[in-house]
Amino acid sequence: MDFLRPDTFAEALALKAGQPEAVPIAGGTDVMVELNFDHRRPAALLDLTRIAELREWSVADGVVRIGAGVPYVRVIEELGDRLPGLAMASRTVGSPQIRNRGTVGGNLGAASPAGDTHPVLLAGDAAVEVASTRGTRLIPATEFYLGVKRNALRPDELIAAVHVPETRAPQQFSKVGTRNAMVIAVCSFAVALHPGERRVGAAVGSAAPTPRRATDAEEFLTGELVATNQWESPKPLKDAVKRRFGELVAKAASPIDDVRGSAAYRKHALSVLACRTLGWAWQDYTGKVA
Structure with missing residues (x-):
């Protein structure tokens, strides 16, 4: 197995172009598990840990660009006020050691249906920045997941960053697991309120071959809130509305045993x-008991 260790992103892209079969590794929290259990034996590993630009984040025109090498702990500590849902999901990932090593970019690259950050990225209208020696393109999160552990990356592409619109509006993430910590989600869910656009984002994880938007639930709640003038004059939501929303979210899933x-x-x-x-989320928005 070759071990490739570039110092710059341009060098990494050139190496990936020359050896498309090379598997990128940064935190290693997914790749090393597969290697240890002999589930994968790639011809080469492409170590991205020396590339400083992948560990940076920035904000432009209301969108946060998070480099693929930014670890979960920095999302929690540095971006919690701008991206509350992503920070919530990041807090549920593994142990402190894993959160110090693992990255949102790695979560995207693995494309596991159970990845904790995926529902938040979908509900929050994120896009994935991918690059190759041929150029850069942005892939909406809704188009990035193709199947179980399959994503829209071409063989010569690497994930450069994820772009997430910053928000001061409420977002929430929650998951069910067999214990309280260091657990793979049995299922997960994220909701994001978008008051400026008078709509709601919702997505499920670990309940289908890919993470997916709960579009019927989004449309139902968006219509309900607009029809009752809730964005401008918020009131506690009726239990029947919340129950119907939950039913439609469940219908969006196609889980397995x-x-x-x-x-x-x-x-x-x-x-x-x-x-x-x-x-x-609605309680946060209204400041009242929802």
């Missing part, structure tokens, strides 16, 4: 998660 939980349980849990997280 596995060692972590049954498909029926995942659907039930998503309905409960959606109802609760919507209540928390």
Whole structure:
């Protein structure tokens, strides 16, 4: 196995172009597990840890650009006020050691349906910046996930950053696991309020071959809030509205039975998660008990 260690992103792209089979590694929290269990034996590893520009974040025109090498702990500590949902999801990832090493870029590259950051990125209208020696392109998060551990990267491309609109509006993330910490999600859910556009974003994780938007739930709640003038004159949401929202979120999922939980349980849990997280987000928005 070759071990490639570039010092710049341009050098990394050139190496990836020359050896498309090279597997990128930064935090190593997913790749090293696969290597240790002999689930993967790539011809080469492309170490990105020396590339300083991947560990930077910036803000322009209301959008936060997070370099692919920025670890979860920095998302929590430095971006929690701008990206509350992403910070919440980052707090649920593994142990402190994992949060110090793992990155949102790595989560995207692995493209596991159970990745904690995926529902937040979908609900928050994120886009993934990918690059090669041929140039750079932005892929909406809704188009990035193609299947179980499959993403829209071309063989010669690397993830450069993720672009997430900053917000002061409420966002929430929640997941169900077999214990309180260091656990792969049985299912997960994120909701993001977009008052400026008078709409709601919602997405599920670990409940389908890919993370996915709950579009029917989004449209239902968006219509309900507009019809009742809730954005301008917010009031506590009716229980029936929250329940219906939860039902539609559950319908967006197509889960399987596995060692972590049954498909029926995942659907039930998503309905409960959606109802609760919507209540928390709306309470934050109204300042009242929702």
